[in-house]
Amino acid sequence: MASDHNPVAVERAEWKKRQMKERMKQLLTVSSPIFMLLLWEVLSRTAVLDPRFFPPPTAILETFWNLAASGELLTHIGVSLYRIFGGFLLGVIPGVIIGLLMGLYSPIRHFVQPIVMAIMPIPTLALLPIIIILFGIGDLSKVVTIAGSVFFPVVINTAAGVMNIDPIHMDLAKNYGADSKDYFLKIAFPGALPVMLEGIQMGQAIALLTIVAAEMMGSVSGIGFLIWTSYKAFLLQEMYVGLILISFFGYLFSLLLRGLQRKILRWR
Template structure:
């Protein structure tokens, strides 16, 4: 009986602390797994290359790639390629996201705009932006502007489609409440439409950043004199595979980094999810 009384009178604060520690332990375990998987792949790659199982002519060990990267950083070559590519990625990403969000919101809110724009979006979306690159180069030259336009075109479509879908999927009850309380168009836009569409819209933006990285590599391979894609292509043609892998790993790193940044933004903007 005494043990049962002690158990029943256990401090709720102590129980809450124990549950919090358990949640923290699970989060640390998940983070450890996230870090362990790429480290495991790199160690396995190093081992297979060093033992001769993998041909180092085509798969140089990660340690050799790291040394090449350090040399390129020291010479200043790498910083130039990274800086140019990041500028093109961010400029093209913003140039695609901003009109995509605005037009997507208008399509979701107003039926005439949706019926007018939707056929154009559906007709142009299947055309790969890279297939239009020759026309884009003719119109905008081979400089940064053509790369920015190419990325913007690739990013625009997933953002506009997801944003419009997010608005159309808002629960009807929120629309009725806004009407009943006489919300203005501005209030409806910023209080109902934008927050309601944001979960799906952010997924479209997340997809857009991945497409932006894919596009910049291909665009810089086809018509550029600098950038990470240019580095990958020229290194491949010269059979400088260590430099080629430096470019590939950098693209992978930036993709992972941008994804984490957008996920962090999503947690800030949508804490209930």
């Protein structure tokens, strides 16, 4: 009975319950994709799913190994990652800067916002012919295409994050004689971080969607090129390798950004 009223014992019991819940969540997170792969394998092997269109995961894994061993797959992955990171940075950095300026200064917001609102609904891929005319069919056009897709969610979320900062922080900084640099780096940037990081998270997902479509046109390498050429040649196992790679990188980048978000925003 004494242990029931012991604060240390109660705290330990609560900690064990939380640990069990976390382990259960991790188990469910890992088990769901494994279950789907096993179900796919069984249905394909038993011809419930047509194996010509849905080859079993083990066959896809064998194709993945063969492509990796030949070096072809690593070439496609390297080219796509280079384009993704280049376009991501090219879209995020100006998006953050312009978004902070829009949130801080009303004249800049009123000048830039109509341009952003007019261009944002146009799919970046619809502008790809113009981008190719301007930048050629090489890597630069792919990087610019990704940057254009990433820029808009970042700039909009960043501006919204700044505008949602409690005005009392601005007034307090003004009373202490803060200059423009202090407003920019010590108030707007940290204050907008939670919403800004959500925009960056959205941007990385859009970057992966865009690279696949961009590499299907006017490209001779990359994961999107692998998916498209495999589909046209009816090499569906290679096509699924490309699709699974995009899914993997999307999940990996999402985890990395979420981890970065938790580390930066510990105060939340």
